[in-house]
């Protein structure tokens with residue numbers, strides 16, 4: 303991603319930006335981390351300019367420098383926003399979903415069965431259609447559960463104008479065994495394990511656009527406009543991932559929510575290409 307955004311960067315530069323960006327995310331509200339990465343991007347902008355004719359080189363940065371008339375600080379800010387959007391939202395949720403599935407082989411098997419069955423229905427062209435997406439009922443439960451447990455939006459600040467009680471995703475009063483990955487909880491037609499949410503049906507409780515108990519994309523005026531898109535992207539990524547590969551985890555890992563949601567050891571896995579022998583699973587193009 304660093305390469306795509308900043309153009310033809312060297313391996314060392316990519317590592318440097320990745321490192322600065324990781325510091326920036328860790329200290330998202332920390333001015334020094336922000337200044338350091340802005341300084342690095344500004345230097346890259348200067349370098350691209352010095353490179354002359356093909357001003358900006360490849361990548362989004364190159365296009366911004368060539369085709370837009372933006373001040374350098376706005377270009378740098380734009381690049382940071384794209385780095386952030388590209389790594390900390392959909393990609394991270396997808397990453398957590400794979401991690402949770404790895405910890406829960408029964409869910410993994412059920413998801414794989416669902417995705418394999420869809421793969422058989424791909425109109426013979428190896429591509430999913432909208433009907434396939436809306437038929438991914440268990441996959442949607444996995445995504446909802448990954449969004450609940452691995453919520454990425456943990457450092458959004460709000461000033462309360464009056465006293466409020468804020469209880470959501472990891473609250474035992476709302477979710478039985480709240481810290482356990484349990485995608486089936488979303489299939490329970492009742493899902494009314496607690497006094498607090500006994501007046502909501504599971505469908506209402508699960509509605510991420512309006513539920514007071516489930517809001518991975520926040521709500522109100524700042525509601526995430528990318529919510530639908532990100533769910534679609536995660537579902538499609540999971541489809542291609544589980545129908546193409548199996549994997550094994552190389553190192554123990556655990557989640558941490560400080561200073562941002564992460565897996566402390568980076569969740570290293572070994573991928574193995576699946577050999578599809580079953581005739582019901584046509585090989586993909």
Ligand code: HEM
Nearest residue numbers: 391392395455458518519520523524525526527528531532
């Ligand atoms: C799993 C993936 C995602 C999650 C969990 C997520 C979560 C959120 C949350 C919680 C907010 C509210 C921020 C606030 O209250 O200040 C937000 C805002 C926003 N998100 Fe997302 N997001 C995701 C993916 C995306 C994608 C794919 C896009 C763009 C294509 C996107 C674009 C935005 C924008 C532009 C805002 C600001 C909205 C505003 O302030 O009016 N998000 N997102």
